[in-house]
Amino acid sequence: MTFSVTGRLAEPVRYTDAPRRRDELLRRLRAAGYLSATHAAADLDVSEMTIRRDLGQLELDGLAVRVTGGARLPDGDGVPFELRTDRSAAQKAAVARAVAALLPPDATVALDSGTTVARLAELLPAGLTVVTHSVPVLTACAARPDLRLIGLGGVFNPATRSFGGPAVGRALEDIAVDLAVLSATAVGPSGVFCADPYDAETKRALAAASRSVVVAADGSKLAARAPIRFAPLDAVSTLVTDSSADDAAVRALTAAGLHVDVAGG
Known part of the structure; x- marks a missing residue:
């Protein structure tokens, strides 16, 4: 009352x-x-x-x-992180392995939240400096004495198991990142999309702090839709997807000027 x-x-x-x-x-x-x-x-x-x-x-x-x-929420964003990890597990693992092969030695790498990027955290080569707001990535890297880890704070989002908001952007202003690996809810010729404005703000901050950007997205994301564009295609150096991606969708992205690396293809 x-x-x-x-x-x-x-x-x-x-x-x-x-x-x-x-x-x-x-x-x-x-x-x-x-x-x-x-x-x-x-x-x-x-x-x-x-x-x-x-x-x-x-x-x-x-x-x-x-x-x-x-x-x-769309694209499983309302499903617990642990359950989403099991969806398209083989495809996400293939994408993670392909992204790991692209990481420059001894680089400073920013890792986004998301289940595919969480798998990547388990495959990182030694010598990297990892910058992240993702709890699963922080947990995986904290157990690696051969990595240097920089954690980004902010407001915790249980659905993505990550921190976000303006604090992430402020922290990144003082960090020089060689490469950012970003997740996405959807990828198409008009850009790269997610479903949440706070997530979009964090992804933009990660991209702005980085010299180059790799988007890690399994094939299902090339057929998906989401409401918020966080990056145009010309802001992305490489899209890494897998062989389950629709061939026509890959051709459309390539025609739009995006370099697409198809893992297992």
Whole structure:
């Protein structure tokens, strides 16, 4: 029960304005990874039909995926990190091995969050300096005395098991990075995309601090969609994908001027 400063019972907050209501639904969805339509309707004091319409619009905008009883974040972003690690495991492993072969000796390398990059962290050659905001990458590299590790702080995101936000960008202002390895939710001729604005901000900061950028994305990402472009193709030196990628999609990216390395192809 909520009371106002006068001691009277306060009126519940009503989200009768659709854009404001959808913003609140998206905020809750990003915080938890999954949103129950029934619970959201009760909390926001609107009908379940209204919530379902809102979730349908968020899905059209590429910000959510409708599932039984509610919605989740796109491309598995609402699925626990450990479960996403098992998806396309062989393809991600192939991409990770191919990226590891591209890393310059004794370089300073920035590693993004994401399950493919987490696999890469297990394959790093000795002598690198690793800069990262990813907890799985930090954990893997901390056990390696032959690596130098620089951790980036910020606000923790349980869905990606990484830190993010403005603090990452500020920390990177004082670090010279030779190469950044970034993950992506989707890759196409118009650029490289993700599903979360805070994640996009972090990826842009990593790219801006680096002399060159490699995007590590299994073949499914070349057929995926996501709402937020964090880099145009001309900001990427190389895309590393795997042989499950659609040939036409690879040709389209190559025609757009991107160097594509197909692992196992």
